[in-house]
Amino acid sequence: MLCWGNASFGQLGLGGIDEEIVLEPRKSDFFINKKVRDVGCGLRHTVFVLDDGTVYTCGCNDLGQLGHEKSRKKPEQVVALDAQNIVAVSCGEAHTLALNDKGQVYAWGLDSDGQLGLLGSEECIRVPRNIKSLSDIQIVQVACGYYHSLALSKASEVFCWGQNKYGQLGLGIDCKKQASPQLIKSLLGIPFMQVAAGGAHSFVLTLSGAIFGWGRNKFGQLGLNDENDRYVPNLLKSLRTQKIVYICCGEDHTAALTKEGGVFTFGAGGYGQLGHNSTSHEINPRKVFELMGSIVTQIACGRQHTSAFVPSSGRIYSFGLGGNGQLGTGSTSNRKSPFTVKGNWFPYNGQCPPDFDSEEYFCVKRIFSGGDQSFSHYSNPQNCGPPDDFRYPDPSKQIWTVNEALIQKWLSYPSGRFPVEIANEIDGTFSSSGCLNGSFLAVSNDDHYRTGTRFSGVDMNAARLLFHKLIQSDHPQISQQVAASLEKNLIPKLTSSLPDVEALRFYLTLPECPLMSDSNNFTTIAIPFGTALVNLEKAPLKVLENWWSVLEPPLFLKIVELFKEVVVHLLKLYKIGIPPSERRIFNSFLHTALKVLEILHRVNEKTGQIIQYDKFYIHEVQELIDIRNDYINWVQQQAYGMDVNHGLTELADIPVTICTYPFVFDAQAKTTLLQTDAVLQMQMAIDQAHRQNVSSLFLPVIESVNPCLILVVRRENIVGDAMEVLRKTKNIDYKKPLKVIFVGEDAVDAGGVRKEFFLLIMRELLDPKYGMFRYYEDSRLIWFSDKTFEDSDLFHLIGVICGLAIYNFTIVDLHFPLALYKKLLKKKPSLDDLKELMPDVGRSMQQLLDYPEDDVEETFCLNFTAGVC
Known part of the structure; x- marks a missing residue:
């Protein structure tokens, strides 16, 4: 171990040396033949963790921060932790946290603001104590500010305790200091990779490089483009796309490491600790220019200095305050830009010359900084291993995520013989939305770092394969176990408001889990999941819709099919019979499933159909409900103003009508609906006519009317006669039953005459002699002619005739392409529609679009114009 910096309180662990300042790296005899796992630096004390899990401390012990009463000048073992295998430590100004391999946290030192989390009344705790309120939670990381503490759990939960003078706990402006760990609920659901703390500010880093900061911001150390303190977590947007993989904090400054090995710094720069060759403060993250030519793999922050390690050269660089020798440059001068720490540094995998004295060279394993001291764990060049790389986090310090290795571990145990810890691991993973949101990331080309409102950062194929x-x-x-965790722990905790887009991912991935498609889990998992989805606020739901819109068709179809199956399952239960006491909850369930389908259908329509519209059809509807009765109920709901756009709670009191969600009806069901609607409309028109006729008996000013729409036509002038009558007919009369009379014929129209009328008139109207339509031989379809001289009113009347035919249950043979119906629905036709009408032209246009080169004119040797009105 090499150490340098302030030694006035013995915090370098060099024993009884005369110097109070060590200006350049010096070997510590104590650590000869010892491997160091972690080092924590307080303002005037230091804690060392060895590979065997033992803990040694040295330095100032005025407030019990050493955890023992032995020598302060050299490292002494903390005997109270002798039974523990400690894996990590962190130090505040005068307190210490230690984490063991079981995820339990021990604390000692100053407790003036509750920073130990022990709920004690003592000012100082001189012997390590377990934080009992965290004993049932598996902690993987701890971080200490001067007077506050943070912890990250295996379930991606962030806890905080201690002082909150500047908002460093992230619990809000009204929250005072906390003497026990408090869950930061506003961060739930986000998959975290790291927690970090400065003097009075805090950070968390997500698996996809998003940074949230809060606390003191006097010098811009939160990087939020201002100097206002924050009392709740705030996203540092400017670094979102920079692939940040590690953060460290000084007293009032912050450094961030990127996946490519770049370094950003921001905050207080009065001593040059930002490395920008100035003493200015930076309220926005700024890249350290002089390190841009090197790949940095480790960074560390002291109180007012910063260190960086470049493995290609084996050198450590430092900048900032140097008054206590903490820069290791051989002087007490401050450095405003990166300066090489003195030493015979040797790069990993470097070539040793024949006369090489390995004892005089140092191969860095890891660097540590804190307070006004710095350390470097090293080995000799001849037997050195690869140095730590902070760009690739230690798996043992990370949250649970579903991945190939973890599944293999679970499946390696014989069925029915799971150890308790494995059952707990499965339960913890599937009880945490944060863990699921950190699973199945698109790691190819680091794609998940592009996570945003348009890209989920999820590998959906991996999700499907691993779930299966x-x-x-x-x-x-x-x-x-997975089903129980989802049902009892995960889904009940879901909220409508989410802190970040990364907290939305499991809404994409969970439908891929086969448990969701098991009918036994519909009411316990799938429907509650759908309820949470429907209840999402507008902003997160919009992001989810964006993600759905770019899914591959089979993946999008999977979600649609899931909730179609749920609807069918519920309708079958309804047909069997639902007890009155359960009607309300049944209504809520069915509304939920249909609402999810409605959202998916909206996404499908907005994006030009990811899947064909008929994939939303639920063919079983015709068998499971009385469509006519459902339609009548729907009409009544509309008449009484029952709004189906209410929340699910209010909808539970409204009987479900499938007609509210017409996209689930296939052609047969829609035909039934159309006929039912026509019968109702006709009956209403007839009733209105009868009422008017009755009134005319008593009030002569009211004229009697025919309850039917009568068309009297001559066969030889069927078009002219029909058009003449229809021009004079009021719109309201179109809803009456149609009766057709051919002049000179005695046949009573019981339906047959009407059908003959429509057959004859449509044949006439479509005849080329009128020039209204053009026939296309290749497709055998017709379209509007651009050379017609007919009045547009005639086209309108043709539409009326078509409408009357459908309204009066008569099928007419119209050879129009799909584009006509798209236009009626105000939807934009596509090239596929042109292909349907004009196959040759459509294919030629497609070839032009598909041609990859720039020499279009030379290759195709023609130009042409194809017109379609």
């Missing part, structure tokens, strides 16, 4: 491997295995105990 896990649930379809010969381990029913796994499926049972």
Whole structure:
């Protein structure tokens, strides 16, 4: 171990040396033949963790921060932790946290603001104590500010305690200091990779490089483009796309490491600790220019200085305050830009010359900084291993995520013989939305770092494969545990407001889990999941819709099919019979499933149909409900103003009408609906006519009317006669039943005459002699002619005739392409529609679009114009 900096309180652990300042790296005899796992630096004390899990401390002990009463000048073991295998430590100004391999946290030192989390009344705790309120939570990381503490759990939960003078706990402006760990609820659901703390500011880093900061911001150390303190977590937007993988904090400044090995700094720069060759403060993250030619893999912050390690040269660079020798440059001068720490540095994998004295060279393993001291764990060049790389986090310090290795671990145990810790691991993973949101990331080309409102950062194929491997295995105990965790722990905790887009991912991935498609789980998992989805606020729901819109068709169809199956399942239960006491909850369930389908259908329509519209059809509807009765109920709901756009709670009191969601009806069901609507409309028109006729008997000013729409036409002038009558007919009379009379014929129209009329008139109207339509031989379809001289009113009347035919239950043979119906629905036709009408032209246009080169004119040797009105 090499150490340098302030030694006035013995915090370098060099024993009884005369110097109070060590200006350049010096070997510590104590650590010869010892491997160091972690180092924590307080303002005037230091804590060392060895590979065997033992803890040694040295430095100032005025407030019990050493955890023992032995020598302060050299490292002494903290005997109270002798039974623990400590894996990580962190130090505040005068307090210490230690984390063992079981995820338990021990604390000692100053407790003036509750920073130990022990709920004690003592000012100082001189012997390590377990934080009992965290004993049932598996912690993987701890971080200390001067007077506050942070912890990250395996379930991606962030806890905080201690002083909150500047908002460093992230619990809000009204929150005072906390003497026990408090969950930061505003961060729930986000998959975190790291927690970090400065003097009075805090940060968390997500798996996809998003940074949230809060606390003191006097010098811009939160990087939020101002100097206002923050009392709740705020996203540092400017670094979102920079692939940040590690953060460290000084007293009032912050440094961030990117996946490419770049370094950003911001905050207080009065001593040059930002490395920008100035002493200015920076309220926005700024890249350290002089390190841009090197790949940095480790960074560390002291109180007012910063260190960086470049493995290609094996050198450590430092900048900032140097008054206590903490820069290791051989002087007490401050450095405003990166300066090489003195030492015979040797790069990993470097070539040793024949006369090389390895004892005089240092191969860096890891650097540590804090307070006004710095350390470097090193080995000799001849037996050195690769140095730590902060760009690739230690898996043991990360949250649970579903991945190939973890599933293999679970499946390696015989069925029915899971150890308790494995069951707890499965439960913890599937009880945490944060863990699921950190699973199945698109790691190829680091794509998940592009996560945003348009890209989820999820590898959906990986999600499908891993879920299938896990649930379809010969381990029913796994499926049972996963189902129980989703039902009892995960879904009930979901909220409508989410802190970040990364907290939305499991809404994409969970439908891929086979458990969701199991009818036994519809009411316990799928429907509650759908309820949470429907209840999302507008902003997160919009992001989810954006993500759905770019899914591959099979993946999008999977979600649609899931909720179609849920609807069918519920309708079958309804047909069997639902007890009155359960009607309300049944209504809520059915509304939920249909609302999810409605959202998916809206996305499908907005994006030009990811899947064909008929994939939303639920063919079983015709068998499971009385469509005519459903339609009548729907009409009544509309008449009484029952709004189906209410929330799900209010909808539970409104009987479900499938007609509210017409996109689920296939052609047969829609025909039934159309006929039902026509019968109702006709009956209403007839009733209105009868009422008017009755009134005319008593009030002569009211004229009697025919309850039917009568068309009297001559066969030889069928078009002219029909048009003449229809021009004079009021719109309201179109809703009456149609009766057709051919002049000179005695036949009574019981339906047959009407059908003959429509057959004859449509044949006439479509005849080329009128020039209104053009016939296309290739497709055998017709379209409007651009050379017609007919009045546009005639086209309108043709539409009226078509409408009357459908309204009066008569099928007419119209050879129009799909484009006509798109136009009626105000939807934009596509090239596929042109292909349907004009196959040759459509294919030629497609070839032009598909041609990859720039020499279009030379290759195709023609130019042409194709017109379609």
